[in-house]
Amino acid sequence: MPPRRPPARRPAPPDHGLDLFDERPPPPRPRRPRQPPPDESPTEIIHLEDDYEYDDYDDYPENADEERAEPEYIEPPDDGEPVETRRKRKPLRWLVALVVLALIGGGAWYGIDAVFGYDDFEGSGESDVLIEISAGDSTGAIGQELAGAGVVASAKAFVKASEDNSKVLSLQPGYYVVKTKMSGAAAVAKLTQDGSRVGVLQVRAGTQLDDITQPDGTVTPGVFTLLSKASCAQLNGQSTCIPVEQLRDTAAKADLAALGAPDWAVPVVSGSTDARRIEGLVAPGVYDVKPGWSAEELLGYVLKTSATRIQAAGLTASSKFQGRSPYETLIVASLIEREGVKQDFENIGQVIYNRLAQNMRLQLDSTVNYLLDKPVVTTTDDDRNRPGPYNTYKIPGLPPTPISSPSPEAIQAAEEPTQGTYVYFVKCEKNGLSCFASDLPEHEQNKTLARQRGAY
Structure with missing residues (x-):
């Protein structure tokens, strides 16, 4: 194997003295790794007679530097622009660069401000x-609602203030009284304080349109009173109560349509x-009514929402049981609701339908107490002898309207009662459970049992 020989250095070009006028610095001389000279003849192999071994650069032959190739200096393209013009352009380029950096920095700050400010x-x-x-x-959606109403300056003002108040997460759907131009913190405090939610x-289930006076003299509000209270709010010193x-x-x-x-x-x-004609058409549940609505708007919202709930409970235009119309089924459901507890609903329905079928x-x-606005399930002789369309002791068949707001369970019991021979029932337990009978002697025994237990 022939020894490696360092490449020859090309002699420097002659100095003609022209570099006095050339301000360009000489190009750097790159150091090239020592490698054997390229094989200029691809077909001929040249064998060297002498073997060279060099441990140090000092042992190189005297002409080694002269034989090393010198990198060739390449003239830059001459675009005809004077050197002095290029010199003047450099400060302008720096200025442009600074302007661009300033614009980028300003945009970044604007983005940060848009996100965090x-x-x-x-x-x-x-x-x-x-x-x-x-x-x-969400909290953000509430903030947008507040900002749109002019309550807060921005949704983010409300969102940021909400981070320190967990009550915001438990806000219920509905209407709230707030003020315009509130700080985010003030809006959070107002929404989460007692009494801010209105229109509830x-x-x-079992509530009737008019108030009921309890045996102890207290008054249980009916639908009309409850709706009147829900319509109330104080807005800028003015009451919205209907x-x-x-x-x-x-x-x-x-x-009504x-x-x-x-x-x-x-x-x-129709x-x-x-006013009792809408009895039973107001379904149980929670409604969010807007203070400031008129009486027509209030009742319209409640009746439309109730129609949807009654239908969802299973009572539709095609509903029929034993040939009864949907409205008659609603009446039966209201009777079931007022006469017993849920565990007895289906059996009470059986009693009602059996009595109607037997012309009892x-x-x-x-039904007697409905016109008297009394909640108790017992009556006196005078009560039962009082004439009226709701006195089912005197008038056969169903009363003209429902007597309360029936629950979905009562509606289901009116559509699917148990099957049997029951035609009597009486409350025989203090917890409200009833005892059922198929004949009068059995019924009398149940009444005696009820008195012994103190059921009534």
């Missing part, structure tokens, strides 16, 4: 305003001018 009002606000929180609204109407009498007058005279009552109920009750008078104390 936000507008916010100061203080606790100015004038009252109602806002609505919908089911499933809660109707329990009086009970105005609600009753609207219920008696308004177009326009208010949203079920189609199958409208033909039956001819009446009694229903003889229900709940």
